[in-house]
Amino acid sequence: MTPEAPHIDWAGLSPIVALTAGGIVVLAAGLFRGAWLRRYGVPLLTLLTLGATAGLSIWQWGEDKAIVSRALAVDDLAMFLNLLFCAGAIAAVVLALRDSSPEESGHGEWHALLISSVLGMTVLASAQNLVVVFLGFELLSIPLYVMCATNLRRSKSLESGLKYLIVGSVGSATLLYGLAMIYGATGATGFEQIATALSSQAGLIDDPLTLTGIGLIVVGFCFKVSAAPFHQWTPDVYEGAPTPVTAFMAVATKAAAFGAFVRLFDVALIDAATNWSPLLAAVAVASIVVGNVGALTQTSLKRLLAWSSIAQAGYMLAAVVVADREGVEALAFYLAVYLVMNLAAFAVIVARERETPFGDDIRSLAGLGASRPALAWPMTLAMLSLAGIPATAGFIGKFTLIGATVDGGYTWLGVAIVVGSMLSLYYYLRVVAAMWLSDVPVPAAREPVPAIAGGSPELDAAADPEDGAGQDAGPDRPVSQAEATAVAVLFGAATLFFGILPSPLFDLARDAGSALGLL
Amino acid sequence: MPLSLLIWLPAVSGLVAVLWPARWAPRVVLAGSVITLVLAIGYVASFDRGAEGLQWVTDETWIAELGIHYKLGLDGLNLFLVLVTALLFAAALLHANLREWERPRLFFFMFALAESAVLGAFLAQDLALFVAFFDLMLIPFYFLIGAWGRGERVRATTKLVIYTLVGSLFMLAGAIATGVIAAEGGGELTFVLSDLAQVQLAEGTQQWIFLCFALAFLVKMPLFPVHGWMPDGYRAMPLPVLAVFSAVLSKVAAYGFLRVVLPLYPDASVHFQELMLLLAVAAILYGSVMAFTQTDLRLILGFSSMAQLGFIVLGIFALRPEGAQGALLQMVNHALVVVPLFFVVGALAARAGGSEDIRDMGGMAARAPLLAATFLIAALANLAMPGFANFVGEFYILLGVFESKLAIAIVASTGVVLASVYMLRAFIATMHNRAGSRAESRELSLGEGVAIVPLVVCVLALALYPQLPLARSEKSIDASVRTAQAVQR
Structure with missing residues (x-):
């Protein structure tokens, strides 16, 4: 028999191809000298790449196939997550338009790193082979280590990058060890073969090698989704990294890691569920408690959102524990909701960091309700949604999560989510109170705003239907962050929209949820 | 006419107010609430009192994936509560129109x-x-x-919101569990109340879900052990806001017992009947005693409301149709009485240099017969003087409790006596007695009169004709209490 050239399914690979090609083009474009090209051309090319990837993912919706010797799944779950990654990355690019971090580290490099991180996420989200899992894991992490440190002149940013690198490497190493042990125990790297081996060979489920492997994999993933007790890096890294990078990291990394998490545990290791579900349930509860308690006293908004993200990771882990179709559906839905509400919040933080001297301190929001309703409303909706108040997407998200846990026989996990939400009310409402209930901001808040080209009061006014009275401030009014405001308004509106009409998102989440073939 | 119109008309008027110039906002929202009131009156007028079940039902699938329907309907349970809500919001908005507010568009x-x-x-x-x-x-x-409160408003608000939301989150968990567990065994996931009432949950499940709901409702009312937010909250609220909060929001909680808890968790309602009755009696006694010792008029009314809500809970958990009827009538009565009382407090404060302490008042009746008369009527109604509908309500409530738990009824009836003590104390200390140093007797202004007098007229009208709500609620009350009553036998 003559060796035949393997069949390559270019259509299925197309999102990955688009990202790879786009990354190279962006990197090359960054080498040109023209300031305009670097400043606007590179972000534009990046946006095109991400838009094309999202488009190709939509094109591949419903294909439901496995490519590259069944190592990559092109199913609705992967495509759904691709859309989330692209949304997160697009928001990050827009928020970084006037940020100093691409400036300092080179536009081409910054954006190429962003694209390659998205590439890693796409690979990770569709991986159904242990080797590919690790490949995707590293491809997503390494660019992020660098991006955290791209504010080259700020020591906190460098510290953040270094911390993330060290902790992340420990996580990767642990994960790799675990993957190797699973391979050793089952003799397979493909998820389907692992599942077959676990179900057919008696005693393999309780084999020490399998158990150790599962334990180490859980630890490795917990580092990435920042679940307690492997969360310590999160507040520092979130705080130190440039805010657009933090925004991207918070929403997209979490989606990618949970995508891989659910695929690995609910497909490959599903037969060992009796062994890992108590462990994961414990981690979920620990994250809910640690995250919410840690957030209570924070005054830095980025740290607050970091702790809140630990708690939210706990909520989502509950859906992984349930390990049925409803759980995956709830997880997919919640990941999308989580993205929407966090991006709204981060966009506001970005805008306020540039407008006030307080950085990301909660004081930067004081009196925002009166002075900048176009920023205050999205932030309010984001906080209410994170707390799970009705008429926001977060309420529906929590509703589905709790419904899935109760239906899956884990009522006590649902109760843990409820108790966690109670704790979280305190700190989310503190942010809302700062915006609406505190008095006029300190006058110094208005001074050191650099006059940056591109600020457009008209657009700001157009995006501000709530209260035109905020517009009549005097000439000392800070330069409006039009694009950050636009991102905030867009995602704030989405938070409200999916809170009232969640059905479109549910349809997508249901397709994604049924991709794994669980009951 | 779809009921959605009734619900969303105020919100739409609020949105319109946001888009129009700020000085029109108060009028626009007031107009919206008045139209809502007219609609509500229309519903009451054309309500078919002979029919059983819901009327004007709107039933759309809202979130198909979760079995959540956008289902609305009117029956005897909520008909008058809706009317009173519309009336009191219109009155409160009228009162709010009497003064200037900062950022009026957002406020309204x-x-x-x-x-x-x-x-x-x-x-x-x-x-x-x-x-x-x-x-x-x-x-x-x-x-x-x-944003518009007084004093330590931020602290008070945070406390209030956290208290109530903690209760609500328990309720959320209970609600989800109800739907999911009811769907176990092949049923389709649904949260429609009439469908859920068909499914009997296991008694243990009912019990913990009952406790979740009870906590949420008791915090909202508030009743004795979970009222921690109330004193600070009442002190901080702007007056028109306080009026509707005290009058209407507590009724939503009491209504929740009749609408949700009794039909859905009848076994648990019987199981916890004595606990709830004891809590109610505790609230009556504690509220009355506290109302008697306070000097801040707002808190006197706040603790008196707690005692009244104690009576309402007492009536509901008599698990007898008479008791529940009385409770429903009393909800309407209390809402209708407490709003003019709070407006009178506002009027009195305006005449006592802004203080709401009864020690700063006194002798207010001298030159203000109309003010004194309205206050007296509302106060007598609140203490359930025979002749007022409140008397009918409390009578029915106690009748229901006498039938089921005699000892509790005897203790509770002391609450009726205590009510006259604290209400008359407040009336005498403000209206008669020696005039306070800053107190000044002045007749009701036109604006105050327009806000207060119609409500007092409504109280009098209800006193003459309490059958109006009673006749229309009878069938629905029976339906609500029936299952629990059957369990008890």
């Missing part, structure tokens, strides 16, 4: 949103929708109290 938008949420909670016939509206009610009040 939030006020209108609050009305929509409360009406939604009363009309919802789907458990998830009810929970959503119940939680949503709090958001506008968070802003109204936090």
Whole structure:
């Protein structure tokens, strides 16, 4: 028999191809000298790449196939997550338009790193082979280590990058060890073969090698989704990294890691569920408690959102524990909701960091309700949604999560989510109170705003239907962050929209949820 | 006419107010609430009292994936509560129109949103929708109290919101569990109340879910052990906001017992009947004693409300149709009485240099016969003087309790006596006695009169004809109490 050239399914690979090609083009474009090209051309090319990837993912919706010797799944779950990654990355690019971090580290490099991180996420989200899992894991992490440190002149940013690198490497190493042990125990790297081996060979489920492997994999993933007790890096890294990078990291990394998490545990290791579900349930509860308690006293908004993200990771882990179709559906839905509400919040933080001297301190929001309703409303909706108040997407998200846990026989996990939400009310409402209930901001808040080209009061006014009275401030009014405001308004509106009409998102989440073939 | 119109009209008027110049906002929202009131009166007028079940049902699938319906309907349980809500919001908005507010558009938008949420909670016939509206009610009040309140408003607001939302989250968990567990065994996931009532949950399940709901409702009312937010909250709220909060929001909670808890968790209702009755008696005694010792008029009314809500809970958990009828009548009565009383407090404070302490008042009746008369009528109604509808309500409540738990009824009836003590004390200390140093006797102004007098007229009208709500609620009350009563036998 003559060796035949393997069949390559270019259509299925197309999102990955688009990202790879786009990354190279962006990197090359960054080498040109023209300031305009670097400043606007590179972000534009990046946006095109991400838009094309999202488009190709939509094109591949419903294909439901496995490519590259069944190592990559092109199913609705992967495509759904691709859309989330692209949304997160697009928001990050827009928020970084006037940020100093691409400036300092080179536009081409910054954006190429962003694209390659998205590439890693796409690979990770569709991986159904242990080797590919690790490949995707590293491809997503390494660019992020660098991006955290791209504010080259700020020591906190460098510290953040270094911390993330060290902790992340420990996580990767642990994960790799675990993957190797699973391979050793089952003799397979493909998820389907692992599942077959676990179900057919008696005693393999309780084999020490399998158990150790599962334990180490859980630890490795917990580092990435920042679940307690492997969360310590999160507040520092979130705080130190440039805010657009933090925004991207918070929403997209979490989606990618949970995508891989659910695929690995609910497909490959599903037969060992009796062994890992108590462990994961414990981690979920620990994250809910640690995250919410840690957030209570924070005054830095980025740290607050970091702790809140630990708690939210706990909520989502509950859906992984349930390990049925409803759980995956709830997880997919919640990941999308989580993205929407966090991006709204981060966009506001970005805008306020540039407008006030307080950085990301909660004081930067004081009196925002009166002075900048176009920023205050999205932030309010984001906080209410994170707390799970009705008429926001977060309420529906929590509703589905709790419904899935109760239906899956884990009522006590649902109760843990409820108790966690109670704790979280305190700190989310503190942010809302700062915006609406505190008095006029300190006058110094208005001074050191650099006059940056591109600020457009008209657009700001157009995006501000709530209260035109905020517009009549005097000439000392800070330069409006039009694009950050636009991102905030867009995602704030989405938070409200999916809170009232969640059905479109549910349809997508249901397709994604049924991709794994669980009951 | 779809009921959605009734719910969303205030919110739409609020949105319109936001888009129009600020000085029109108060009028626009007031107009919206008056039209809502007219609609509500129309519903009451054309209500078919002979028919059983819901009328004017709207039933749309809202979130198909979760089995949540946008189902609204009117029956004897909520008919008059909706009317009273519309009436009192219109009155409160009228009162709010009498003064200037900072950022008026946001203030009136939030006020209108609050009305929509409360009406939604009363009309919802789907458990998830009810929970959503119940939680949503709090958001506008968070802003109204936090941004336009007085004194330590931020602390008070945070306390209030956390107290009530903690209760609400328990309720959310209970509601989800109800739907999911009811669907176990092949049924389709649904949260429609009438469908859920067909399924009997296991008694143990019912019990913990009952406790979740009871906690949420007791905090909202508030009743004795979980009223920690009340003193600070009452002190901080702007007066028109306080009036509707005290009058209407507590009724949503009491209504929740009749609409959700008794039909859905009858076994647990019987199981915890004595606990609830004891809590109610404790609230009556504690509220009355506290009302007697306070000097801040707001707190006197606040603790008196707690005692009244104790009576309402007492009536509901008599698990007898008479008791529940009395409770429903008393909900309407108390709401109708407490709002003019709070407006009188506002009028008195304006005549006592801004103080709401009864020690700064006195002799107010001298040159203000109309003010004194309205206060006296409302006070007598609140203490359930025979002749007023409140007397009928309390009579029915005690009748129901006498039938089921004699000892508790005897203790509770002392609450009737205590009520006359604290109400008359407040009346005498402010209206007669020696005039306080800053007190000045002045007749009601036109604006105050327009806000207060019609409500007092409504109280008198209800005193003459309490059958109006009683006749229309009888069938629905029976349906609500029936299952629990059957379990008890």
